Amino acid sequence: MNVRTKIYLLLSILILCLVFFAVSFQLRVYYKQLLSDFEERSEQRAYVFQAEQDATEIRMVQIATVIGNSPKVEQLFLLGKHALELEGGLWRRAYRSGQSIII
Numbered sequence: 071m072n073v074r075t076k077i078y079l080l081l082s083i084l085i086l087c088l089v090f091f092a093v094s095f096q097l098r099v100y101y102k103q104l105l106s107d108f109e110e111r112s113e114q115r116a117y118v119f120q121a122e123q124d125a126t127e128i129r130m131v132q133i134a135t136v137i138g139n140s141p142k143v144e145q146l147f148l149l150g151k152h153a154l155e156l157e158g159g160l161w162r163r164a165y166r167s168g169q170s171i172i173i
Contacts, residue, residue, distance in 0.1 A: 137143050
């Protein structure tokens with residue numbers, strides 16, 4: 071091998087190493103940026119989820135309050151209680167034993 075070929079090979083290997091390191095560095099930068107974007111999005115979505123959950127809980131409490139304060143609902147629950155007492159607890163015994171009752 072003459073000197074020109076050795077210099078050419080040495081420079082080619084040097085350029086290849088430089089390109090490899092530049093690409094690997096850029097990939098690491100992109101990877102860190104991608105992770106940062108994912109974390110930011112997950113924080114935003116968690117915040118939105120929590121806000122929606124809180125709003126849903128408030129609406130559920132409002133509905134339960136309206137239904138619970140209704141005299142008609144109270145009367146229906148009382149009628150159901152009396153019906154259970156009249157039938158003698160058959161439903162309760164069937165539930166405990168795991169059987170179903172078909173009327």
